[in-house]
Amino acid sequence: MILDLQARLAAAVKDLVRRDLGAELADVSFQYPPKAEMGDLALTAPFDLAKQLRRKPREIAEALAGPLGTLPGVVRAEVAGGGYVNLFLARGAFARELLASLAAAPKAPSGPRVIVEHTSINPNKAAHVGHVRNATLGDTFVRALRHRGRTVGIQNYIDDTGVQVADVVVGFRHIEGKTLEQVAAMTGRFDYDCWDLYARVGDFYAADPSRKKLQAETLHAIEAGGNDTARLAAYVAARIVDCHLATMERIGIRYELLAHESDILRLHFWERAFTLLKESGAIRLESEGKNAGCWVLSMEEGEEDDKIIVRSNGTVTYTGKDIAYQLWKLGKLDRDFRYQRHKTYDDGLVLWTSTSGEGESGAPAFGHADAVYNVIDVGQSYPQRVVKAGVAALGHADAAANSHHLAYEKVTLSPATARALGYDVSEADASVKVSGRKGLGVKADDLFDALEDKARSEIASRDPERDAASVQAAARAIATGALRYFLLKFGRTKIITFDMEEALAFTGETGPYVQNGVVRARSIFAKLAADGHGRDALLERARGLDLDALLGGEEGGEVWSLLVLMARSEEIVEQAVQAEEVAVLAKHAFAVAQAFHSYYQKPKYSVLHAESEDLRAFRTMVVDAFVRQMTVLTGLLGIPLPERM
């Protein structure tokens, strides 16, 4: 909401500068004074103008302060520091505007069409914490994009023909000697069983390197299709994907399309892309040198080596296939998948899957995006740059510019956590790498179970009488909030050294802290109702209050700083989208909750025991605004709000 105000003020400031100083300001940026007493918005224009006008910032600030103080919505302006102009806003009007914006319905998506691809776990074993980091980042980014008006499609890419799936198939066939029927008859945690089996396959190859040829044969059979090996692989991948979907749904993460590698192969996306790349001259056939016989793509920037797209034996590299797929996402490949319904979520959202067989009618238009965000770990930066270069080389400069790699760092394990998982860790190690090959990692469901258990026991220690269903619902919400906040509070370029004890924290800068703020606020309404005060009547009464007066003074000042912080929310969401950094959202939600906790704590600001009906109405209004704002913010973070903690 503060963005609108800033835009209005910026225009006024430009006019003023033009009229009084005869100078042009390109941008007017606002900052926030370090202390609330210093003002509500800080204008840095005098610094920007200093060079242009060859005058001291302070002098310019003094010249501007007078007229700035008379702008609409501003009650006074003060010069501060070396040349800031601090604006004091008209509190009543500002508060009314904020309240109106919080009451308004969210706007329907109308902006550019965007695809976000995230999760994309190899379908051969259970998901681990690192995968949850990917999914949480992607899911939260989607929520932020939608909030800012983008039309977003969520895709999860399934590499069902890769070497990882082949390895598990080798395990089933050659270690365990199982047929498809026997595998299908397995009960229990299939993804966990495959996790262990995958680790055993690593040992199996290591014990006799000649066994590696089983991997090659299996991979070949999977690609060829129409045989028992391929059918087993398809079964394993499909069943694991369903495990992953169930795991992610526990923390509120859903998808709209499962795009399968096998369909990209069968529908010949690559062949079409190859034709386009050759025709446009984007790739060239090398006749000599180390890459003789290969089709290569020149990397634009720097002295980088050419990237091989088609090998001298005529087969395409992984990166080549990825270029084809990216072209499809951007609507630059005149091929399409066919689609089938995979499942319907309980709220009616349909998850579609790609297919190369018969398609079903009713599928929305997938692909054809104006912008694409691929959420993939930072290790894939180079291939992602190649994909982008490939799109650009085809002459799609805009599409290439709109191809984003949302790169994030890995999750490693703290020595303590690795030891708890039964691994020997030397004293010197600061962290331990997760390894699917070794079966070393914290499984997502195990972590979530641990969080739920902890939440249940915390609840039980506070309220032993509470009924089981209510405990379960709250425990689930708290576990989700704790996990999502934990994974979101770090910047995405930061390696997270995962420590079980730290992840299980429910106090301090955590999801439960944020949730608890809202729960406490809501409990005020319940108490009010029990005491015979209607919330709606109080809110109605608040409409008639003199907010300028109430927002002055000691309590008013505290409320005012809470309102200003809340008003920054839209700006923060936009920042998260622009900087592709959702951690700022998490930090902001925490800051708002913190400001509220501090205010709420003081008995003298009690809503229930307010000195007058007007004060009660005023405080009710504040609490209501906080709940509304936090509902938006926690919704963006995917942090559910339990009825009670």
Next chain:
RNA sequence: GCGCCUGUAGCUCAGUUGGACAGAGCGGCAGCCUUCUAAGCUGCGGGUCAGGGGUUCGAAUCCCUUCAGGCGCGCCA
């Protein structure tokens, strides 16, 4: 060798396009529950922003350089 990322309080991390005395959580110490649930609040202590140089009215932030750690650079996927 080239490229990217990271280095800020004892620990884990924030720090917007350069801006006002460098912030939070945890841990430590001292307090606050017949008071809207204490998963909370208040106070105290804690920093040569890895080192050095430069640009600027102003640098944790930009440039150069050194050091330390991580990742990437394959006719693997």
